[in-house]
Amino acid sequence: MSTEPLRIGLAGLGTVGAAFIKLLEQKNALLTRQCGRPIEVLSACARDRNRDRGVDLSNVEWYDDAVKLAEAPNLDVFVELIGGDGEPALSAVKAAIQSGKHVVTANKALIAKHGVELAILAEEQGVLLNFEAAVAGGIPVIKTMREALAGNTVSRLYGILNGTCNYILTRMEEEEIGFAEVLADAQRLGYAEADPTFDIEGNDTAHKLAIMTSIAFGTQIAGDDIYLEGISNITLADIRAARDLGYRIKLLGVAQKTERGIEQRVHPTMVPIESQIAQVDDVINAVVLETDLLGALLMSGPGAGGEATASAVMGDVADIAKSRPGRQHVPALVTPAKELAPYQRARMRSHEGGYFIRLLVRDEVGVFAAIAQRMAAANISLQSIVQRDDPDSPEKDSKAIILTTHATMETAVRQAIADIESDGHLRGSAQVIRMEPAG
Amino acid sequence: MSTEPLRIGLAGLGTVGAAFIKLLEQKNALLTRQCGRPIEVLSACARDRNRDRGVDLSNVEWYDDAVKLAEAPNLDVFVELIGGDGEPALSAVKAAIQSGKHVVTANKALIAKHGVELAILAEEQGVLLNFEAAVAGGIPVIKTMREALAGNTVSRLYGILNGTCNYILTRMEEEEIGFAEVLADAQRLGYAEADPTFDIEGNDTAHKLAIMTSIAFGTQIAGDDIYLEGISNITLADIRAARDLGYRIKLLGVAQKTERGIEQRVHPTMVPIESQIAQVDDVINAVVLETDLLGALLMSGPGAGGEATASAVMGDVADIAKSRPGRQHVPALVTPAKELAPYQRARMRSHEGGYFIRLLVRDEVGVFAAIAQRMAAANISLQSIVQRDDPDSPEKDSKAIILTTHATMETAVRQAIADIESDGHLRGSAQVIRMEPAG
Numbered sequence A, B: 001m002s003t004e005p006l007r008i009g010l011a012g013l014g015t016v017g018a019a020f021i022k023l024l025e026q027k028n029a030l031l032t033r034q035c036g037r038p039i040e041v042l043s044a045c046a047r048d049r050n051r052d053r054g055v056d057l058s059n060v061e062w063y064d065d066a067v068k069l070a071e072a073p074n075l076d077v078f079v080e081l082i083g084g085d086g087e088p089a090l091s092a093v094k095a096a097i098q099s100g101k102h103v104v105t106a107n108k109a110l111i112a113k114h115g116v117e118l119a120i121l122a123e124e125q126g127v128l129l130n131f132e133a134a135v136a137g138g139i140p141v142i143k144t145m146r147e148a149l150a151g152n153t154v155s156r157l158y159g160i161l162n163g164t165c166n167y168i169l170t171r172m173e174e175e176e177i178g179f180a181e182v183l184a185d186a187q188r189l190g191y192a193e194a195d196p197t198f199d200i201e202g203n204d205t206a207h208k209l210a211i212m213t214s215i216a217f218g219t220q221i222a223g224d225d226i227y228l229e230g231i232s233n234i235t236l237a238d239i240r241a242a243r244d245l246g247y248r249i250k251l252l253g254v255a256q257k258t259e260r261g262i263e264q265r266v267h268p269t270m271v272p273i274e275s276q277i278a279q280v281d282d283v284i285n286a287v288v289l290e291t292d293l294l295g296a297l298l299m300s301g302p303g304a305g306g307e308a309t310a311s312a313v314m315g316d317v318a319d320i321a322k323s324r325p326g327r328q329h330v331p332a333l334v335t336p337a338k339e340l341a342p343y344q345r346a347r348m349r350s351h352e353g354g355y356f357i358r359l360l361v362r363d364e365v366g367v368f369a370a371i372a373q374r375m376a377a378a379n380i381s382l383q384s385i386v387q388r389d390d391p392d393s394p395e396k397d398s399k400a401i402i403l404t405t406h407a408t409m410e411t412a413v414r415q416a417i418a419d420i421e422s423d424g425h426l427r428g429s430a431q432v433i434r435m436e437p438a439g
Helices: A015-026 A028-035 A066-071 A089-098 A108-125 A141-148 A163-175 A179-189 A203-217 A236-245 A306-322 A367-377 A410-423 B015-026 B028-035 B066-071 B089-098 B108-125 B141-148 B163-175 B179-189 B203-217 B236-245 B306-322 B367-377 B410-423
Strands: A006-011 A039-045 A061-063 A077-080 A102-105 A154-160 A247-258 A261-272 A284-291 A295-302 A352-362 A382-389 A398-405 A431-435 B006-011 B039-045 B061-063 B077-080 B102-105 B154-160 B247-258 B261-272 B284-291 B295-302 B352-362 B382-389 B398-405 B431-435
Touching: A006 A015, A006 A066, A006 A089, A006 A306, A015 A028, A015 A039, A015 A306, A028 A039, A028 A306, A039 A066, A039 A306, A061 A066, A066 A077, A066 A089, A077 A089, A077 A306, A089 A102, A089 A108, A102 A108, A102 A306, A108 A203, A141 A203, A141 A284, A141 A295, A141 B141, A141 B306, A154 A203, A163 A179, A163 A236, A163 A247, A163 A284, A203 A247, A203 A261, A236 A247, A236 A261, A236 A352, A236 A382, A236 A398, A236 A431, A306 B141, A352 A367, A352 A410, A367 A382, A367 A398, A367 A410, B006 B015, B006 B066, B006 B089, B006 B306, B015 B028, B015 B039, B015 B306, B028 B039, B028 B306, B039 B066, B039 B306, B061 B066, B066 B077, B066 B089, B077 B089, B077 B306, B089 B102, B089 B108, B102 B108, B102 B306, B108 B203, B141 B203, B141 B284, B141 B295, B154 B203, B163 B179, B163 B236, B163 B247, B163 B284, B203 B247, B203 B261, B236 B247, B236 B261, B236 B352, B236 B382, B236 B398, B236 B431, B352 B367, B352 B410, B367 B382, B367 B398, B367 B410
Parallel strands: A006 A039, A006 A077, A039 A061, A077 A102, A261 A431, B006 B039, B006 B077, B039 B061, B077 B102, B261 B431
Antiparallel strands: A154 A247, A154 A284, A247 A261, A284 A295, A295 B295, A352 A398, A352 A431, A382 A398, B154 B247, B154 B284, B247 B261, B284 B295, B352 B398, B352 B431, B382 B398
16 A cells, blocks of 8 residues: 555646645645545646636646646646646546546546547556546535446436526526526626526536436447427426426436437426425535436535535545555446447437426417317326416416326427417417426 | 456345345346456355245355354455344454455444444454445445545534334324324334334434444544434424424434534434425435535435345445455545544533424413513523414313524523423423424
C-alpha cells in the first residue's frame, strides 16, 4: 500500500475546479487519514492564469495546454473540468489515458458523446475512468450503478436531472407564475443561462440519461438518439389541472427496456403527488433505479453547484487514492466497453403509458361527444374526465376538457388527437403530457 | 489482474444466504463479465445440512462449524450471514480476518457491538470488512458514506431504518386502525416477529444508527448509548392530529453533532407532510445525510428481505472480486479504527427542537389558561395551538389540546409537562412527540 501522495493534474479552474482545490486545502488531514495518503494538486491549467479564484496556486505548476498537462510524466490522475464534448477536453482525456493516468471528469457532454471510445481506451490501459460528477452532481448514482448494484438487472430508471427545469416548474406551481416570468427570474438569479435552450428543451437531461442507460442496460451510449420534449410548452393551466387530479409535473428522463428495444425519453411527466419524486423541488435532482432485486431505489440531492460537484469529483479521486497501484478492472460503464451491445431504440409511437390530455374547446353542444367518440374510436380507455371553464382563456365561450387515460399506445393517442384537431372544435392545439407510475 | 475465481465460504443459509446462492447461479455470466472473474461459493455451513433451500449445494464443501469454515485455507472471502452479536458469528469473523480473508457480513448486531474491534483486526491484516447489508438492507448507504462522501463533513443524519415500524405507522395512518390491531395483522403477514419488541421499541433502528454515527463522525460505535423511544405509545389520535397540522409520524433514528457531544436518538418524529421522507411508506427504508458540501442527500429503498439483502452482500463481494490482490486500505469505518475518537453522548435533556404535545384535559374553565401559563413559565414559545373535542375519549367532557412549539430545550418541555401534570387537569398522561425539520 502506497503512502506516497496521489499526484493530480487539474485542467479547468472554474467554479468546480476552485471548489475542488479549496476542499483539498480545508479537508487535507481528513482526506489523508481516510485515504491513507495525501492528495496533492501538482499541476493545473486553465484559460486565464491570472484570474483571482480565491485559491492559492503558488505551489502548482502551471500549464497553458491541457494536453501537455495530461501527458506530464509526474502525475497519477488527470482531473478534467474543462467541459464540452470537443477540444481540448477530448484530446486531453485521451492523452492522459494513453500515458497511463487515471482520469476523473465531470464532463457529461464528453462522456455522452465519446464515453464508449474513452472507456475502451481506459480498459486497454488498465486505468480508471471515473465520472460521478457528470450525472446528477453530488448524488452518487454512477458509483451505485457501477458497484452497489452488482447482480441487479435494471428494468427502468428515471430521474429529475436538470435543476433549472425543476426550479422553474416548482416556482410555477408554488407561486402560480407563468413559464416566461419564472424563466426570466431564474436567469436573473443565475439558475438559468442567458440562452436556456439546452436546459429547458431537455438536452442536458438527455446527456445524463444516455450515460445511465448505457450502464443500466449494457448498451452503447446513444446521447443523440433520445426522444426530447422540453418544458417551455407547460402552462399554469397544465400545472393546475395536474394538481386537481393529484399530480405534479416534472421533467423526467426515462430509460426503459421493452420488447421493442430501449425507450430513452425526456419529457414533462405527471407524477402522483404522493410519490417521493413529486416532492423533489427547486434545483434538487433525483434518480430512481428499478431493479429485479431491489424494487425501487431512489436517491436525491444537489444536481449541480461548485461544492456538490467537487464532492463527486473528490469521491472519484479518493477511490483512486485508496486503490493499490497496478492495472485496474473496473469497467467504466460496468460492462467491459468492447462488449457493450448496440443500442436499439424503441420508437416513441410504440410507447405505452398513461396520458394527460388538455383540450381547449368552444363551448358548444356536441363537442364533448365528438371528442369522446374519437377517443373511443382509437380504442383509448379513459381514466378520468373533467370539463370546466377555462379561467386562463380570454374568450368567454371556452371550456377546458381534461382527460387522463389508462395505459395506451402513443400511436393511438396521436391518432385521436389528430382526428380531434381535424374535427375543428379546438381552440389552439391539444396539450399532451405523459403520466408515469412513479414509485 | 487476477482472472481466477473469487472463492467464497458462506456461513448461514437462511433467506439471505439462499437468495445469495440463487443470485450467483442466475447472474453468473453477468457478474463474471462485470467483475472480470467468476465468483464461486466453494464452502458453506449452516445449522441444518438437509433442509431444502431450493438451491443446489451438491458442489459446495460442507462444514458443520463456522469457525472451521472461516479458517479454511482455500478461500478468499468469508461471507457471514449467521446473525447475532455472539457465537459463532463473532469467532468465525475473527478467524476469517486472522487467516487473511476478506469478510462480508449482513450482521448489524455484530457490527454495532464489535465493529471497532473487528475493524482494527481487519486493518492490521489488510483485509476488507464490508457490511453494506447490515444497515438499511438494499440501500447503499455504507458505500456512499465510506466512499462517495470523501471530503464531506456530516452534520446530521437520520432515517427510517425499521420496516416493521414504518409498515405499522403507514397502515395506522392510511386505514385508521389502532396500533395493536395493525401489529397483530403485521405478525400474521410476517412483517413483524412473534416477539416484536426489538423492532417496535427501536432497538433494531439503534443498531443501524450506531454504525452510521461512527462512520459519519469518526467516533467509536456506541450501540448501547442511544436514547430510545418506540412506537407502541403512538395512537390514532396522534396520527390524526399530526395530519391536521401537516405532519406525518415516522420512527426516525437521528444522529447529530452538537456542541455538547453527539445526540443519538430513536423516537417517533413528526416530519412535514411535504417532505420526501414523509412519503416513505410501508416497509421501505430511507436515510438522509446532511453534509457541508451536499446539503441533504436522501436514499430510499428496501430495508430488508432476502433479495434486497443479498443484493447488498453481492455488491460487497463484487468490490472484492474487482479489487486487486494485496493489502487493502479501505478502513471499515472510514476513519482508521485505531484513530476513532471516543463517543461523547449529548444528554437528551439538552436536545433542542420542536415539540408536539397532546394533552387530554377536563373541559373546564381555566384549564387552558393554566396550561398556557405553565408553558410560558418554562419559556416555551408556541407555534400552534389547537383545542377541540376528543373523539377518541369515552368521556364527554374531555377536550384535546394540541400544542406545537418552536425550537425548545427538552429540559424545558419536561419541566412544563411535569408542572401541568401536577396541576391535576390532565386525563392520563401527556403525549410528547419530537418534530424534526426534515429536508
